[in-house]
Amino acid sequence: MAYLRGLGVYLPVPRMTSGEIAAASGLPEWVVREKLGIHQKPVPGPEDHPARMGAWAAREALKEAGLGGAELDVVISITDEHKDFPVWTSAPLMAQVLDAHRAWCFDLNQKCATFITALTVAEGLFASRPEIESILIAGGYRNGDLIDYRDESVRFMYDLAAGGGAAVLTRHGPGLSLLSTQLKTDPVLANTVRVPVGGTVAPLTPTNAAQYKLRVAEPDLMKSRLEQVSLPGFMEVINGALRQAGYTAADLDYLALLHMKPSAHKAVLEGLGLGAERSIYLSDYGHLGQIDPILSVQLARQAGKIGPGSLLALAAAGVGYHWGAAVLRWEEEAAEAPWS
Numbered sequence: 001m002a003y004l005r006g007l008g009v010y011l012p013v014p015r016m017t018s019g020e021i022a023a024a025s026g027l028p029e030w031v032v033r034e035k036l037g038i039h040q041k042p043v044p045g046p047e048d049h050p051a052r053m054g055a056w057a058a059r060e061a062l063k064e065a066g067l068g069g070a071e072l073d074v075v076i077s078i079t080d081e082h083k084d085f086p087v088w089t090s091a092p093l094m095a096q097v098l099d100a101h102r103a104w105c106f107d108l109n110q111k112c113a114t115f116i117t118a119l120t121v122a123e124g125l126f127a128s129r130p131e132i133e134s135i136l137i138a139g140g141y142r143n144g145d146l147i148d149y150r151d152e153s154v155r156f157m158y159d160l161a162a163g164g165g166a167a168v169l170t171r172h173g174p175g176l177s178l179l180s181t182q183l184k185t186d187p188v189l190a191n192t193v194r195v196p197v198g199g200t201v202a203p204l205t206p207t208n209a210a211q212y213k214l215r216v217a218e219p220d221l222m223k224s225r226l227e228q229v230s231l232p233g234f235m236e237v238i239n240g241a242l243r244q245a246g247y248t249a250a251d252l253d254y255l256a257l258l259h260m261k262p263s264a265h266k267a268v269l270e271g272l273g274l275g276a277e278r279s280i281y282l283s284d285y286g287h288l289g290q291i292d293p294i295l296s297v298q299l300a301r302q303a304g305k306i307g308p309g310s311l312l313a314l315a316a317a318g319v320g321y322h323w324g325a326a327v328l329r330w331e332e333e334a335a336e337a338p339w340s
Helices: 018-025 029-035 050-065 091-098 114-128 152-157 219-245 262-272 289-302
Strands: 003-010 015-017 040-042 074-077 104-107 134-141 163-170 175-185 254-257 311-318 322-331
Touching (some): 050 163, 114 289, 163 289, 219 262
Parallel strands (some): 074 134
Antiparallel strands (some): 311 322
């Protein structure tokens, strides 16, 4: 069994407001706020590099778990590909910052579904390696750097923000016990969203450097395909994870969802038969990529929406196209809870 024992979130101080997004994109501000669901979002300061933001969040998670970096056995970085340096692994730097000198480290990437994937990997490591007692999952995100607000085809990514998140998992409780996970990929959408230059297909040159932005390569395919598969994908992974754990959506106390447009958020809740009070919409944070589920659980604790005995589901999706869900139960006595 794996237990989530500590959480950490790092948010940069600077903010980009809905008015600033409207000015940059040419959209009316009411569209940014009501249709895209963005009131403001954190953007990076000069020192807010992804791996370091992940390490700063990890310090908070370790503190909450009551562990030092030297006690970690494994460090899994969920930092996205847009990070401090290209062609570089970020997990060793986080281990260095945290003095996790015993840990072996690796990077993992499934875009905005990476945290759920990392939980699945951590669960497997605990099951297959009896010597492993503690695992850190941490990373930073600032893909907002790659958004061209003049490109209407990436409007659904105007919410991309900046921040770091971390979770410490241990073999033994108390904490949030990881009951199940489920993952899904639709390879039809493999080429729809990407940075078109800077790889081996189109190496970066002085003449194409300005094209180093996220672009939608096949907008018609993406629109038509997502209309068919987006909501069913969420339903499949959430209900599948619940079924594996022996529960149904009616048993859920809280659903931690990534930031997406309000209508999509509402559709997922309605599809599961859940009221709006069983989730938190991240309108003041935008989309922190794979960090969103960590942030959502943190906010739910602070708001008193979850406590000892609560059943939670985490759900996310990422371009590529991936979906993931995890089900966890808070298994500790209120008197013991470091979470309160």
